[in-house]
Amino acid sequence: MPEKTSSEDARLILVLGDQLSQNLASLRQARKTKDIILMAEVNEEATYVRHHKKSIAFIFSAMRHFAKALKDDGWQHVDYVPIAESKSGSLLGEVKAALERHSFGEVVIVEPGEMRLLNSMHQWQHELGKAVTLLPDDRFLSSVDEFKRWAEGRKELRMEHFYRVMRRKTGLLMDGDQPEGGKWNYDHDNRKPAGDEMQFPPQPRFEPDDITCDVLSEVRQRFDNHVGSLEPFWFAVTREQALECLDDFIAKRLPNFGDYQDAMLVGERFMNHSILSLYINAGLLDPLEVCERAAQAYYDGDAPINAAEGFIRQVIGWREYIRGIYWLEMPGYVEQNYFGADRDLPDFYWTGETDMTCLSEAIEQTLEEAYAHHIQRLMITGNFAMLIGTDPKKIHEWYLAVYADAFEWVELPNTLGMSQFADGGRMSSKPYASGGNYINKMSNYCKNCRYSVSKKTGEEACPFNYLYWDFLARNEDKLKGNHRIARIYSTWHRMTDEKKAAYRESAAAFLSTL
Ligand code: FAD
Ligand code: DLZ
Ligand code: SF4
Secondary structure (H helix, E strand, O other), rough: OOOEEEEEEEHHHEEEOOOOOOOOHHHHHHOOOOOEEEEEEHHHHHHHHOHHHHHHHHHHHHHHHHHHHHOOOOOOOOEEOOOOHOOOOOOOHHHHHHHHEEEEOEEEEEEOOHHHHHHHHHHHHHHHHOOEEEOOOOOOOOOOHHHHHHHHHOOOOOHHHHHHHHHHOOOOEEEEEEHHHHHHOOOHHOOOOOOOOOOOOOOOOOOOOHHHHHHHHHHHHHHOOOOOOOOOOOOOOHHHHHHHOOOOOOOHHHHHOOOOOEEEEEOOOOEEEOOOOOHHHHOOOHHOOOHHHHHHHHHHOHHHHHHHHHHHHHHHHHHHHHHHHHHHHOOOOOOOOOOOEOOOOHHHHHHOOOOHHHHHHHHHHHHHHOOOOOOHHHHHHHHHHHHOOOOOHHHHHHHHHOOOOOOOOHHHHHHHHHHHHOOOOOOOOOOOOOHHHHHHHOOOOOOOOHOEOOOOOOOEHHHHHHHHHHHHHHHHHHHHHHHHHHHHHHHHHOOOOOOOHHHHHHHHHHHOOO
C-alpha cells in the first residue's frame, strides 16, 4: 500500500491493463510527486467474457511489472490493487475504495478501448461525486475523429484507401509524395504456400520470474474454469522483453514475413509472424516504433520491400482502420447479422476435438497458446463459422475470449465485419468464404486429414467443399447483387439439379451432426 496522500490538488490517474505505456496521455501530464496512480486487477475485467487463462496472466503480470517500472522511475504514489485485495471486483469499486485511502480532487483516465467501459465511465462523475476527465487515447496514429472525417460521405470504407492516407501521414516507406519502390502494396509478391520441409526461427520465450509465478498461481486458483492452458507461460511481460521480441522479429522473421504470410503448416504455430499484437495492444510497444524498425530494415537492405511494406500495412493500415470502424459503427455494430445466422458455435471450438485437421490445428493451438495467426482466424475458424451459419455474437464472444491480443475495439470489426460479413459489406467487398481448395493450396493440413479435399460430396468429402456451396445457395438473395461473386453464382447455376442437391444434402447431413 502506498503512503497516504492528502491533497485536493492531487489527481487520481487510473491506468488500465491495456494502457501500459509510459507515454500514456494521462501520465504525460501528471506529477510524479503529487498525483496518485491507481492500477487494479478486478474480476469484472477478467470475466465479462471468460478470457483465456494465459490472457489474464499476461495482463496481470504485465500490469504488476508496469507498476514496478513506474515506481523505479520515480513515481511516488503508485497504488496497486492485486486481485486478492480487490474487494469490489470492479474498476469503479476500486476507484471508490481509493477515495477512502487518498484525498484527491479529480480522476483522470485515458479513454478505454471498449465501449461498454467508456459508457460506464461516463457515469462515474455522478457515482463518485468527483470530476472525471477522460483523455483521448493518442497511442494510435489516427484519431477517432480523423477516421470519422475520412469515412464521411464514403459508401465503401476500403482499407486500401485509408492506408494511403496513413502512409502519407507517417511518411513510412515514402519517397516524397510517392510510395517507395513505386507501388503502395506488394501483396502480389506475397501469399506463397510453404513447403512441408520449411523451418521457421523460434521466437523468444521468457521464463516466468517471481512476479509472474505469483500471478500464475493466482490465475490457476481463481480462473480455473476459464478456457485454455495456463502453462507453459512464455510471453514477454515488460517493455524490455517486448523490445527483445521486436528485435528478434525484425532480424529473423521480417525478411520472409510477406512471402509466407498466408501459409499454414501442421505443427507450425507461429511461422514468420511477429507475435507482437498482444504487446502493441497492451501498450508495451508503440505501433509507430515497430513500423519504423521495419522500414529501417528495408533501408538497411535487411528486408525486402514486400516484407517491410506488408508488415507496415498490417499495423498502420489494418490495425488503425479496424479501430476507426469500431468507433464509427458502435454501438449498433455488435448487433449486425446480415445473414440472420443463428446456429450455436460447435462444441469443438472449446476443445479442438474434430477430425477436420485444419480446425483441430487452429483451435488446439489457440487453446494452448492464446494465439493463432491471421489466416487461421480468418480462413479456418472464421470461414467455417460463417459457412455453417453461426450466430455472429457467439463467434464474437469466442474470439474475444480466446486470444491474448483480444480487446473488443480490434476483435469485433475483425470478426463481425471481416470474417463473418455480418455488416453486409461495410468493410469487405465480399465474404471471406472458401471451400477446401484454398486451404489445400495454402497449407499441408489436407494431407493429414481424414476427409478428402478432392471429394465434393458424401461422407468422405471435405466438409468445407459442400458447406461452401450450401452457404452460397442459402444466402443467394443477400449476395446475388455482389458483382465480385457473380461468376461463382454462374457456376452454381450451371450445375445440374442432381449436383446441387448432392451438395445441399451433404451439407444438411453434416450440419445435423453438429
Ligand atoms: P502479424 O501477422 O505479425 O501482423 C503484424 C501486426 O499487424 C500484428 O501484430 C497486428 O498488430 C497488426 N495486424 C495485422 N492484421 C490486423 C488486423 N486485421 N487487425 C488489427 N491489427 C492487425 N488482432 C488483434 O490484435 N486482436 C484481436 O482480437 C483480433 N481478432 C481477430 C479476429 C478475427 C476473426 C480475425 C480474422 C483477425 C483478428 N485479428 C485480431 C487480426 C490479426 O489476426 C492479428 O492481429 C494477428 O494474427 C496477430 O498476430 P501477429 O502479431 O503475429 O500478427
Ligand atoms: C483484459 C483485462 C483483464 C483481464 N483484467 C484487467 C484488470 O484486472 N484491470 C484492468 O485495469 N484491466 C484489465 N484488462 C484490460 C481491460 O479489459 C481493458 O482496459 C478494457 O477492455 C478496455 O480496452
Ligand atoms: Fe480442412 Fe477439408 Fe483440408 Fe480436412 S480436407 S484439412 S477439413 S480443408
